[in-house]
Structure formats: structure tokens, C-alpha cells
Amino acid sequence: MSTNKREHKDGIWIIITKDRIVQFVDQPGLIRTHWSELDFAHAYEDQVEKLESHKDEPVYLLDMGAEQLTASHVESVSLRAMLMQIDISLFNLVAKAWQRTVFLRTHRFCGQCGSTMTRVDWELATLCHQCGHRCYPRVSPCIIVAIRKDDKILLAQGKPQQARQMHSVLAGFVEGGETLEQAVHREVMEEVGIRVKNLRYFSSQPWPFPHSLMVGFFAEYDSGDIVVDGKEILEASWYAKDELPNIPPKFSIAGQLIAKTLEDIAE
Numbered sequence: 001m002s003t004n005k006r007e008h009k010d011g012i013w014i015i016i017t018k019d020r021i022v023q024f025v026d027q028p029g030l031i032r033t034h035w036s037e038l039d040f041a042h043a044y045e046d047q048v049e050k051l052e053s054h055k056d057e058p059v060y061l062l063d064m065g066a067e068q069l070t071a072s073h074v075e076s077v078s079l080r081a082m083l084m085q086i087d088i089s090l091f092n093l094v095a096k097a098w099q100r101t102v103f104l105r106t107h108r109f110c111g112q113c114g115s116t117m118t119r120v121d122w123e124l125a126t127l128c129h130q131c132g133h134r135c136y137p138r139v140s141p142c143i144i145v146a147i148r149k150d151d152k153i154l155l156a157q158g159k160p161q162q163a164r165q166m167h168s169v170l171a172g173f174v175e176g177g178e179t180l181e182q183a184v185h186r187e188v189m190e191e192v193g194i195r196v197k198n199l200r201y202f203s204s205q206p207w208p209f210p211h212s213l214m215v216g217f218f219a220e221y222d223s224g225d226i227v228v229d230g231k232e233i234l235e236a237s238w239y240a241k242d243e244l245p246n247i248p249p250k251f252s253i254a255g256q257l258i259a260k261t262l263e264d265i266a267e
């Protein structure tokens with residue numbers, strides 16, 4: 001749903017170019033201003049979409065595609081960098097806008113017959129008028145689990161964490177035909193070779209890299225010795241509260257799972 005010129009007012013602007021988000025050089029974070037101040041984006045006015053409001057503040061989304069930014073007062077940052085610097089209350093908003101953009105960019109043609117898809121105007125979907133195929137944004141469930149053994153927590157390092165010098169809890173995609181619980185047992189066995197028991201649900205978090213839904217669990221160690229798979233997981237061990245390596249930030253469900261497990265250990 002495009003908005004017309006009269007509706008562009010003050011608000012929060014999530015402006016995406018390539019795979020990055022635009023911000024003012026002298027004011028890092030999401031852009032909060034009036035449309036008239038965004039000269040660099042005016043050629044894309046037809047593409048502006050109004051999303052839901054954030055605490056009464058209108059939120060606009062603009063996908064500038066592969067446009068190169070040339071204005072000196074704006075720059076683009078990675079999604080991860082943007083999420084690290086904004087208030088946690090804006091996390092889901094940005095995640096949603098990002099996933100919406102990725103969906104629309106990647107569903108321009110029908111996966112069944114190759115015809116051009118059109119947007120459905122009453123829900124977020126694309127439709128092929130040639131063969132009737134309809135697509136909705138993809139959501140990929142992924143389990144994430146904090147495993148406790150006495151007063152220690154299992155933290156592991158995979159390739160992505162190695163680049164960031166970080167250790168985290170285990171996570172993995174749910175396979176077709178599998179329950180969330182089965183995915184936890186399978187991933188833990190595959191990645192570190194141990195059995196777990198007493199699974200408890202924690203919470204969930206949309207994770208826009210690019211369309212995961214992280215479903216968090218607590219588990220207790222049951223049996224076996226840690227043997228890493230060497231592919232997804234390079235190193236894993238049990239850590240006590242006072243000897244923690246570098247762990248994920250609190251805005252992530254991984255960070256929250258670790259914090260809650262350590263809290264439970266302290267009790």
C-alpha cells in the first residue's frame with residue numbers, strides 16, 4: 001500500500017538500500033524526521049509504505065533497491081549494526097520491516113510458472129494470476145537451547161561466533177516433519193554429542209537473518225561426553241558463572257537465555 005504525498009509527515013523512517021539501512025551520519029540510529037528532509041530518497045516517493053505506528057509515531061518503510069547513496073549527510077549500516085544501536089522496543093519493528101522487504105524483493109516472479117507476481121492488497125502476500133500460486137513471507141523456525149549441568153552452562157563456538165570472538169548456546173533449524181522438541185534433541189546430539197532432558201519453553205524472537213523465528217528452550221544435561229561435530233560447532237565446553245567467555249548481547253534471545261540460566265544457577 002503506497003501512501004500519497006500529503007500523508008508523508010514526521011515519523012520514523014526505515015530506509016533500505018541494498019542490504020543495509022540508511023542513517024544520518026551525525027545521528028546514528030533510525031531516521032526520525034519529516035519527509036521533506038529526505039531529499040536523497042524523493043525519487044522513490046511512490047515506494048514509501050506506511051507501517052504500524054510505534055508509540056503513536058508513524059513508521060515508514062522505503063526500499064530503495066540497489067540505489068547508491070551519494071549525499072554526504074547519510075550513510076548505510078548493516079542490519080546487525082542497526083539492531084545493536086537502537087532501543088530494544090524498536091527491534092521487532094525493524095525485524096518486521098526487513099523481512100517484509102526481503103519477501104517482496106524475492107517474490108517478484110512465480111516459483112511455479114515463472115510469471116510476474118502481483119501484491120495482494122488485503123494481506124502481505126503475492127499472487128500469480130497465471131496459475132494461482134500464492135506466496136506468504138517465509139518464516140523458518142529455529143530452536144535455541146541453554147543446557148545446564150549442575151552449576152555450569154554449555155557454551156559453544158561455531159564459525160559465525162568465531163568471527164565475532166563469541167560463545168553462545170546451541171541453535172539449529174527445525175526440519176520438515178519434526179517437532180520443536182525433536183529438533184532440540186537432534187541438534188544437541190549432532191552438534192555436541194550429548195543427551196539432554198527436561199526441556200522447558202522459554203520464549204521466542206523473530207530473527208531477521210533473513211527470516212528465522214528463534215524458539216528458546218532450557219534443558220538439563222542427561223548423559224554423554226561433549227564431542228563437537230567440527231563443522232557447525234568448532235568448540236564447546238561447560239562454563240561456570242565466573243569464567244564466562246564473550247557472550248551474545250542481551251537484545252538477542254541467546255543473551256536472554258544465558259542470563260536466565262545463570263540467574264537460576266545462582267539461586
Ligand SMILES: [Zn+2]
Binds near residue numbers: 111112113115131133
Ligand atoms: Zn504462476
